[in-house]
Amino acid sequence: MTQAITVAGLRKSFGTTHALDGLDLEVEPGEVHGFLGPNGSGKSTTIRVLLGLLRADAGAVRMLGRDPWADAVELHRRVAYVPGDVTLWRNLSGGEVIDLYGRLRGGLDAARRAELVERFELDPTKKGRTYSKGNRQKVALVAAFASDVDLLILDEPTSGLDPLMEAVFRRCVAEERDRGRTVLLSSHILSEVEELCDRVSIIRGGRTVESGSLADLRHLTRTSVTAELSGPPDGLALLPGVHHLEVRGNRVGLQVESDRLNAVLRSLTESGVRTLTSTPPTLEELFLRHYQDGTGTPEVAR
């Protein structure tokens, strides 16, 4: 089965700024793929290349097995897109825009449209100018989820939604996955990504710095361990892969690289363990590590 999205060595410059500098991205059919990166790292530029709105300078890009620039229109029958910043026509009602977008794609499932309008608590009779940011996003989301497509491309789609609507959104994405559709989800809301995504790609400065399942990525990072021991700890500081060791009497707090956890536990049990808490690395920690580590590449706009 062909990949839903394959991007290899994608480059895109705007004048002298290099927005994308050899980006790679693989999205498998039927998965929800998280697309993460700091502001201005090139997420939206990548998405616009995937949509055939921007032309790649170099690199291979395939979407649903086809060239997104040359076969844009045919591809777009099978793709629904939700931009992060939805702009509507001031004198068209939300309902009109939903139906328009649906017809401009492969078509709209009327029953699902009605159900989604209900679930998102959207008033489709309001005119474009009177919607709030969140409601404008709902218009685009309803149109996307009700469209009969194979691939959804969502670019920070929940930035204006309230927590209730955010929960509705998550259920909708889960339903899409259950129906076998592929979702590329660009997001900064890490709990959303952790809950929804099978795999993630983290980009920075126009390059992919990490890609894989969340389990794979966690493996690369540290686990936090706190323990209360029967006696004073012994030799922990000498173990490889231990960081930020703090000892107060019989209490120990430390971080350990996930593949070195075993040795730490052995050392702890030797001193006798009374209580033990171990926290796997959150996506947030993973994220911060990639966002903050100076790699020397300046971030570029867009």
Place this chain on the structure above:
Amino acid sequence: MTGVAADARFAVRDAGPRRHAGTGTLLRLALRRDRLMIPLWVGVIALMVLSMPGALDGVYPTAAERADVARQMLANNSLRATYGPVFGDSLGGLVAWRAGVFTGVFAGIMSLLVVVRHTRDEEESGRQELLSAGMVGRRAPLSAALLAALVANAALALLITAGLAGQGVAGAAALGLGTAGTGMVCATAAAVAAQVTESARLAKGLAGGLLGAMFVLRAAGDSAVDDGSSVLTWLSPVGWLENLRAFAGERWWVLVLFAAAAGLQAAVAYGLAGRRDVGMSFLPARPGPATGRLGTAHALAWRLQRGSLLGWGLGFLAAGAAFGGITKGAADLVGDNERTREIIERMGGQSGITDAFLATMAGMLGMIAALYVVQSVLRLHAEETSQRAEPVLAAAVGRLGWAAGHLLIAFGGAAVIMLLGGLGLGAGYGRDVPAVLGACLVQLPAIWTVGGVAVLLHGLSPRAAPGAWGVAGAVLLLGWIGPALGLPAAVLDLSPFGHLPKLPGGDMAWTPPLALTALAASLVALGLTALNRRDLATG
């Protein structure tokens, strides 16, 4: 006591000593944003006026010749309709006659664009919200916009006064102040329009329509009498400009009319500005349908542009009828003078004064229709840069299909409004309707050529697209002022309108219109090819 305290609080809020807070900062912002636009407008208008004395001196070098031409111009009511009456036969007097009406109209367009750009445009885009959240008084945005317009008009008045001072300081000052006064009347009218409408496009349309009505009123009044004393002329601020009588015994009190009108309109605008929510107008938004029937990019384009096309169509019908009505007296010429005929021919007409007048009016409608076609083509640009095109093009819509919907309305719409203008002209004139219609429709190839340039510029780059306004403006200048300046034929030939056969009256030469149509088609084809290859603007 409590009541007094409450009253005092309300008094503070209503009197609003800080209602203009932040005006200075906003003015600097406005001038910074317009650092290209205002100097360009002011420069082009001033250059237009300041090149007149030399040009007119070249055509009519002696005082006797000038007196002669002034007498003839004054006697011909169709020329009065176009340029206004001649009040003085000095070189300055002729300059004021030839340039006055048009500098006024151009200063008006500049002013209304500046004001709407810094008021309703800012609110519509949502930028005003962030500004108004700062230390910005409720009236400050309006004040800053009006001051920006004032700066532009004052610069224009200064340039005209200084540049024409050689012809007489008083006359130069009168023409400069009158131009600035017309500009400020339009600026304040636009300020009112910006308060009552919710879209910048509509505000510009209303203010522009008002300016068009001012021109037509003045034209009708001047065609009826030869001394500018018609009520219709006095109803129009453009008419006040000519009634200032620059270089011909200036009537300074007329300036009071500009001040009064601008002051009154500004007061209305301020009154409205204080009573309204930011971003909203006075009309509550009505709910729309819960489901829509729009299903294609073409239908969407039609939905977006139909209102504008309707407005242009009605405007052309009315303007055509007014021009047609004043045509009847066009042949009332004192004597059958060779030179007048020559001048009329230079204006674009041919033998037969009535035919020449109709041809001139048809040409004028054509050149204004070029503005329509540019505006309509640039709707593509507006859709693209506002990010509204992005989701449409992310659906199964090709760029060509998306563009074609708008271009059909631009190019077909030009034909519709010229047809309506021709019907109005024919009906107003009451004779030769098919010939008048033909005269209007023969303008289409030139209009389409200007539209084709707009398509090409937009196709090449979104940043180049607004340059199409410059092209349309240059075509207008060449058509209205160019012939009188005795510009070399090579320059005049740059305007596509210069190549059209002069109808009615002239021979219908098929080659130029067909060649222009082919040129327009290739420009469109080139533009669409380029559009299909380039990146979409991403904000």
